[in-house]
Amino acid sequence: xxxxxxxxxxVTVSESKSLIINCTYSATSIGYPNLFWYVxxxxxxxxxxxxxxxxxxKGSSRGFEATYNKEATSFHLQKASVQESDSxxxxxxxxxxxxxxxxxxxxxxxxxxx
Amino acid sequence: EAAVTQSPxxxxxxxxxxxxxxxxxxxxxxxxxxxxxxxxxxxRLIHYSYGAGSTEKGDIPDGYKASRPSQENFxxxxxxxxxxxxxxxxxxxxxxxxxxxxxxxxxxxxxxxVL
Numbered sequence: 104x105x106x107x108x109x110x111x112x113x114v115t116v117s118e119s120k121s122l123i124i125n126c127t128y129s130a131t132s133i134g135y136p137n138l139f140w141y142v143x144x145x146x147x148x149x150x151x152x153x154x155x156x157x158x159x160x161k162g163s164s165r166g167f168e169a170t171y172n173k174e175a176t177s178f179h180l181q182k183a184s185v186q187e188s189d190s191x192x193x194x195x196x197x198x199x200x201x202x203x204x205x206x207x208x209x210x211x212x213x214x215x216x217x
Numbered sequence: 218e219a220a221v222t223q224s225p226x227x228x229x230x231x232x233x234x235x236x237x238x239x240x241x242x243x244x245x246x247x248x249x250x251x252x253x254x255x256x257x258x259x260x261r262l263i264h265y266s267y268g269a270g271s272t273e274k275g276d277i278p279d280g281y282k283a284s285r286p287s288q289e290n291f292x293x294x295x296x297x298x299x300x301x302x303x304x305x306x307x308x309x310x311x312x313x314x315x316x317x318x319x320x321x322x323x324x325x326x327x328x329x330x331v332l
Contacts, residue, residue: 112257141323205319209259
């Protein structure tokens with residue numbers, strides 16, 4: 104079945120430094136999946152950060168970017184300069200083409216060092 | 218403001234007891250979902266619904282029932298709670314119009330501890 108892998112459970116980055124959170128996926132359904140990043144701030148529910156539904160395209164929101172790389176089956180999340188307010192848990196997710204179910208990665212907790 | 222509200226926020230239950238987790242959405246979305254989140258795991262789908270009166274099994278439905286009495290409300294029921302069901306539970310609603318690009322809107326979660 105489909106799966107999403109986030110290799111880092113926790114990442115610590117100094118404020119104003121760059122960030123990359125890795126996400127790779129495996130999709131067995133025909134066609135290219137839709138890819139998502141959700142974020143969960145402390146005390147809140149998950150909310151959509153960005154999504155990309157076309158292979159090769161880039162999505163961006165709140166200074167974050169992710170590029171849908173179908174050759175590498177990756178959808179890494181990047182930010183050039185993190186802020187303390189970015190402290191949260193980030194989830195990569197996939198929904199197969201014409202599929203209803205959203206598959207989540209394990210989540211990566213981002214901590215910012217002042 | 219459109220929202221997904223879960224209750225209770227925290228719950229402590231005894232083994233063998235009945236637990237009901239409630240979810241209310243004001244998004245007027247057809248689709249609703251129940252997930253659980255455990256350390257080291259992504260969110261895993263327990264049950265979902267396409268509209269009032271419908272419930273479907275997700276990936277890990279054993280030990281759980283679901284009820285969708287109205288468009289707005291979707292409950293998760295643990296008839297005989299076990300310690301393995303200790304987890305954080307999230308409810309979400311989704312606008313089916315997005316198809317496979319559907320965005321989910323989540324509640325803040327319910328932390329359930331079964332002793």
